[in-house]
Amino acid sequence: MRTWLVRLTIVTSILASVDAAGSPRTAPIALSRFVSTVRAFTLAPERLPSLVQLTQHCGGDTLCAAQRVAGAVGPRAALMRVQHPDTDTIRWVTTKPSVVRVTDDGLQRVIALRQFGRKVTQELLQALHSGSVGTPTRAIVLDLRCNHGGDFHRMMRIAGLFTGPVAGAVTLAERHSHMTVDIPKAASRVVTDSLTVYVGPQTASSAEVFAILLKQYVGATIVGQPTYGKNFLVRVIPVTHDWSLLLPSAMIEVSGYDLSAGVVPDHVTEVDLSACE
Amino acid sequence: MHHNGLNYRYRCSARVVGAVMAAAVVLLMGVLQPTAAHDDLIYHVFVPNRASADIGVIDSRTDTVVARIPVGRVPHQVVVSDTLRKLVASNTEDNTISIVDLSTRKTLATLPLDKEPEHMEISPMDDIVAVGNIGAGSVSLISLVDHKERHRITGFFEPHNLTWSPDGSLLYVANLGANHVSVVNVSQGKIVNEIPVADPQAVAKKTGTSASEFQGIINVTRTPDGRFGFAAHGESGKMAVIDLRTGKTQKSLDVGTMPWRAYTTANGQYMLVPNNGDETVAVIDTMTQEIVKVLPGAPDMTGVNTGWFDTTAFVISRGGDKVLILDLIAMQKVGEIPLKSSPETGVITPDGAKLYVALSGSDRVAVIDTKQRKLLTMIEGVGKEPWGAHMVGAVNYCH
Numbered sequence: 001m002r003t004w005l006v007r008l009t010i011v012t013s014i015l016a017s018v019d020a021a022g023s024p025r026t027a028p029i030a031l032s033r034f035v036s037t038v039r040a041f042t043l044a045p046e047r048l049p050s051l052v053q054l055t056q057h058c059g060g061d062t063l064c065a066a067q068r069v070a071g072a073v074g075p076r077a078a079l080m081r082v083q084h085p086d087t088d089t090i091r092w093v094t095t096k097p098s099v100v101r102v103t104d105d106g107l108q109r110v111i112a113l114r115q116f117g118r119k120v121t122q123e124l125l126q127a128l129h130s131g132s133v134g135t136p137t138r139a140i141v142l143d144l145r146c147n148h149g150g151d152f153h154r155m156m157r158i159a160g161l162f163t164g165p166v167a168g169a170v171t172l173a174e175r176h177s178h179m180t181v182d183i184p185k186a187a188s189r190v191v192t193d194s195l196t197v198y199v200g201p202q203t204a205s206s207a208e209v210f211a212i213l214l215k216q217y218v219g220a221t222i223v224g225q226p227t228y229g230k231n232f233l234v235r236v237i238p239v240t241h242d243w244s245l246l247l248p249s250a251m252i253e254v255s256g257y258d259l260s261a262g263v264v265p266d267h268v269t270e271v272d273l274s275a276c277e
Numbered sequence: 278m279h280h281n282g283l284n285y286r287y288r289c290s291a292r293v294v295g296a297v298m299a300a301a302v303v304l305l306m307g308v309l310q311p312t313a314a315h316d317d318l319i320y321h322v323f324v325p326n327r328a329s330a331d332i333g334v335i336d337s338r339t340d341t342v343v344a345r346i347p348v349g350r351v352p353h354q355v356v357v358s359d360t361l362r363k364l365v366a367s368n369t370e371d372n373t374i375s376i377v378d379l380s381t382r383k384t385l386a387t388l389p390l391d392k393e394p395e396h397m398e399i400s401p402m403d404d405i406v407a408v409g410n411i412g413a414g415s416v417s418l419i420s421l422v423d424h425k426e427r428h429r430i431t432g433f434f435e436p437h438n439l440t441w442s443p444d445g446s447l448l449y450v451a452n453l454g455a456n457h458v459s460v461v462n463v464s465q466g467k468i469v470n471e472i473p474v475a476d477p478q479a480v481a482k483k484t485g486t487s488a489s490e491f492q493g494i495i496n497v498t499r500t501p502d503g504r505f506g507f508a509a510h511g512e513s514g515k516m517a518v519i520d521l522r523t524g525k526t527q528k529s530l531d532v533g534t535m536p537w538r539a540y541t542t543a544n545g546q547y548m549l550v551p552n553n554g555d556e557t558v559a560v561i562d563t564m565t566q567e568i569v570k571v572l573p574g575a576p577d578m579t580g581v582n583t584g585w586f587d588t589t590a591f592v593i594s595r596g597g598d599k600v601l602i603l604d605l606i607a608m609q610k611v612g613e614i615p616l617k618s619s620p621e622t623g624v625i626t627p628d629g630a631k632l633y634v635a636l637s638g639s640d641r642v643a644v645i646d647t648k649q650r651k652l653l654t655m656i657e658g659v660g661k662e663p664w665g666a667h668m669v670g671a672v673n674y675c676h
Contacts, residue, residue, distance in 0.1 A: 028603060033457065034473045041477065065483050076483065082454065084412070084435065087353070087369075087395075089490065090453065090676055091325075091595065092553055092577040096490060118490050119537065121554065122576070149482035150489040151512065157534065187555055205481035229481055235477040236491065238434050238455040241414025 002043070002236065028060035034239060038069055041235045041249040043175050047072045061231035066239040069247075070246040076248040082241070099123040101143075101275075102130070108139035108194075112275070114146050116154040116206055121186075124158055128190055142214070145224065146276035147193040149205030152233055158211055162195065170209060172233060173251035179250070183213065199263060200271035204228035205252075208263050211220035212254050215266075222263060225271045228264030280557050297671065307599075318359055318379060320618075322624065322633050323667045324642060325352040325366055332366055332377075333659035335633065337626055337668070340644050342658050346382050351653045354396045354675040355667050358421050361405035367394040367408060374408060376424055377503025386424040389406065391415045396675055398439040398448075405463070409436030416450055418466060428466030428490070433459055438496035438538070438675065442518040442521060443503035449521070451538075452496040453510065458497055458508055460524055474517040475510035496538040500563050501545035507561070509536035509550055516550060516559075518566050525604065527564050532559040541583035542590075543672050549590055551578035558592055558603065570608045575601055579676040580622040582628040584647030591632050591645065593620045600634065600643075602650050615651050616643050621663070628669040635663035 035051045039187075042048060049057075049068055058064035070077040088094040098120040098137075103113035111127045113120075128140065156170070160183045163169075166181035196210045197220050208227045214220035233250040252259055315334070321343075324333040333353055334344040349368025352375075357364050364377040374394055376386045383425075385583030393412030399405070405427070408417045416436050418428040431480055432466070435453035442449070445663055446460040460470035478491055492511025498523065499506050506519040514536060518528040534554025539561070547569075548561040554572040558581070561567065577596025583589065583605070592601040600620060602612040625632045625647060632645040642656040642663055667673050 029468055029471055033473070037477065083487065085454070085490065090437075090492075091579055115489060118554070121534075146485040150480060152479040152481045153512070154489075155481075162499045203481035204484070204486075209481065210459070210636075230481065230483060233479050233481050235388070236478075236480055238452075241434055246480070247477075249479070 001182065010041045028062075028063050028073060029064055030053075031055060031058070031060060034062050034065060034237065035069075037237050038245070041247055042073065043248055044248070045075070045175065046070050047156075057153055063240050065172075066237075066243065066245045069125075070245060072250070073247065076234075078246045079239070080236070080244050080246055082238075083245055089148065091156055095119050097123065099127045100146075107143055108196075110141040110143055110198075111186050112143040112146070113207075115148070116150040118154075120158055121161070123191075123263045124161065125188065126223055133220055138192065139196070141194045141198055142220075143198045144203045144207045144211060145200040145271055147203055147207035147210075148228075149207050149230065152206050152209075155206040155210050156181060156183055158188065159183050159213045159217075161188065162192075162214055162220075164189060166217055167218070169213060169254070171253040171255075173253055174250045183217075197222045198271075199224040199227050199265060200273060201225055201228060202273060203263070205230040208259060209252060209254060210258075211263055212257050216254070216256075221267065222265045223267045223269050224265050225268065226264050227262040231259035233271055288564070289512040293384075303359075306415060312352060317676060318357075318362065319627070319669050322642070322667070323357060324635055324659050324663045325665055326354045326662055327637070327664050328661035330366065330368075331555045331660050333663065335659065336640060337631060338635070339655055340654055342656060344382055345660060346377055347437065348377070348384070349373050349387065349564050354397050354656070354665060356397045356399045356406060356673070357667060357669050358399055358403040358406075361421050363421055365397060365406050365419075367397050369395050370391050370408075373587065374406075374419070376421065377378055384567070388419065388424060389632050390626075391416050393431060396436070398432060400441050400442060400463075401447045404444050405445070407439045407440055407441070407461075409433070410452065411435045411437065411453070416448070416461065418448075418463065419580060426526075430461055430466055430468065432468050432539060435492070438662070440497045440506065441549075443499075446520075449497040449499075453495065454491055454493045456493060458494060458506070458519065472508075472517075472519055472524055472526060472609045473516045473617075474508050474519075474526065475513035478512050482630060490537065495498070498539035498541055498548060500541065501543075505563070507539035507541075507548050507550075507563075507567075509538050510538075511535050514552075517563070524527060530559075530561065530566070530568060532561070532568065533557050533662045534570065536560050538579060540583075540671065540674065542583040542588050542605070543588040543625075546587065546671075547583075548582070549581045549592075549603075551581060553578055558590075558601075560608065572603050573601070573610045575613075580674065582623050582625045582632055582672070584625040584631060584632055588648055589650065591623070591625075591647070593623060595619055595621060600645065612650060614650075615642075616646060616652075620664040622674060622676050624666040624668050624670060624673055633666040633668075635665050637662045643665060 112168040165185040166183040348366040350370035391410030391413035426471040498515035533552030537549040575594035575597040578591035623634035
């Protein structure tokens with residue numbers, strides 16, 4: 001498994017080689033850092049313009065370089081305008097909720113998980129345990145119908161709440177190597193007699209992986225409609241103050257599943273998507 | 278010099294009593310006008326009040342408010358040059374900074390800067406203030422001698438906290454929302470290096486949907502000798518240990534989930550890192566650069582102060598409305614002090630004896646005895662929405 005430090009070394013060594021090569025030494029620092037990061041993570045380095053070409057064409061304009069990189073990589077790459085946080089968001093006072101709805105009819109608790117936000121672990125634990133202090137929740141339904149995916153590692157962390165630690169649960173197929181990703185050990189473990197995952201055509205990417213992991217490792221039942229089918233990971237590479245580049249960096253593989261075709265539920269049911277609007 | 282507390286205090290006692298009485302009279306008259314004896318400066322706690330657009334001044338000998346200095350709208354942080362006897366407030370809403378003469382408490386200059394100036398740090402020579410304009414992605418370098426903006430440097434992401442090298446030649450800028458630390462050559466006024474701290478965020482989501490919140494890097498915390506910088510990266514849970522002489526990351530530590538930033542003990546022995554994701558506090562030995570203990574934390578931790586000869590850490594939990602007490606000898610949590618409401622950040626007096634915590638939700642400042650580990654008093658009338666606290670000669674920080 002490639003460690004973070006190894007990756008950092010790659011970025012640093014690319015920067016060093018750029019210096020050693022001579023001509024790009026004149027490239028602006030931000031542009032050099034951007035290009036070296038893209039090269040370290042892209043699935044298609046052969047398509048990328050060189051640093052020299054980018055410097056000649058864009059000068060010090062990193063956004064211009066990012067547009068050319070995005071164009072070269074293809075439709076899976078995209079420039080994204082940065083949503084700047086306010087001071088309350090920075091200090092965690094406000095955060096986009098991950099758990100948007102909890103209902104409990106006495107037999108089962110339905111938790112609508114909309115995204116994998118910064119406080120997803122705390123919100124999920126609160127949703128699982130509120131009103132049932134000291135007693136395990138009997139039946140849980142995780143509603144992922146409106147979950148479009150999001151931060152991959154946060155998703156893996158909350159998977160650990162249900163599965164416990166699992167080595168090599170997911171494989172990220174990168175350009176030259178396959179990196180296995182573990183489900184990490186969570187601080188606490190959710191105990192339940194029955195776990196159902198509710199999915200639909202808007203359930204995508206990290207949310208699809210989450211559903212599969214719960215099925216594989218704790219025997220969750222998946223119900224609803226086939227999911228969106230998105231099987232690749234992107235890296236969010238800062239470009240300028242206002243722009244980031246979403247760069248495809250790995251295909252996501254879970255043994256026994258073809259994620260590109262989406263997740264097919266164990267039980268197909270009608271799915272109401274009005275709540276997702 | 279600031280640590281020579283007791284002798285200094287006795288020598289000044291007559292003057293102190295006089296100053297306190299004078300301040301009390303002024304307070305009773307309801308006219309908080311100002312003069313501060315030169316020697317009083319080291320006893321003053323400066324509190325930026327975001328909603329009342331002023332700086333509250335607390336005398337730490339009496340724990341009373343002795344002045345309210347008007348500045349611009351939404352002052353986010355205050356810094357003080359004791360050499361020049363000038364106070365600087367970043368007026369985030371006005372896109373300006375105020376420079377105030379601390380002898381007269383009159384505003385000397387109000388300088389227009391870039392969008393949303395927030396965090397500031399004064400150079401080791403006390404003559405330049407670096408200001409991060411977080412809304413514009415730029416950093417301003419301002420001379421406190423002639424009040425001129427010497428450089429406005431672009432190319433940052435959301436510049437958050439700023440850290441000077443010990444000789445003042447370099448400035449390390451933490452980029453919120455990004456994965457690297459920018460290094461500024463101060464005399465040239467330009468970015469000369471970018472130090473990668475962590476991998477870019479890994480996301481798997483449907484195309485066209487909004488991105489999830491991303492923290493990045495809050496601060497580079499320098500060891501007191503200036504040799505190493507500790508930079509936490511929120512999403513990766515990594516703490517990069519940067520050799521500040523070479524600008525290279527020499528070590529990476531897994532500190533916890535969503536680390537906020539590192540806080541140094543005054544003696545430099547430990548770095549304390551609140552992890553807001555798993556509500557723990559990692560303690561790093563700066564000599565071995567290893568985590569020596571992970572202690573219990575609390576929700577939404579926004580500050581750590583150490584006091585009483587660095588034996589005790591006080592962890593401010595804004596989300597929990599309390600301060601946690603961590604014993605750094607026994608390496609365990611030993612208590613909590615409830616602080617309603619919304620404790621933000623604090624400062625410990627240079628002698629390590631008292632902690633002042635700004636409570637933005639109740640317009641008060643809490644005073645904690647660091648030896649007894651108890652709440653001493655609540656100071657009223659400091660201003661509206663107090664946001665932080667700053668003292669000359671103390672370990673200051675902003676969130």
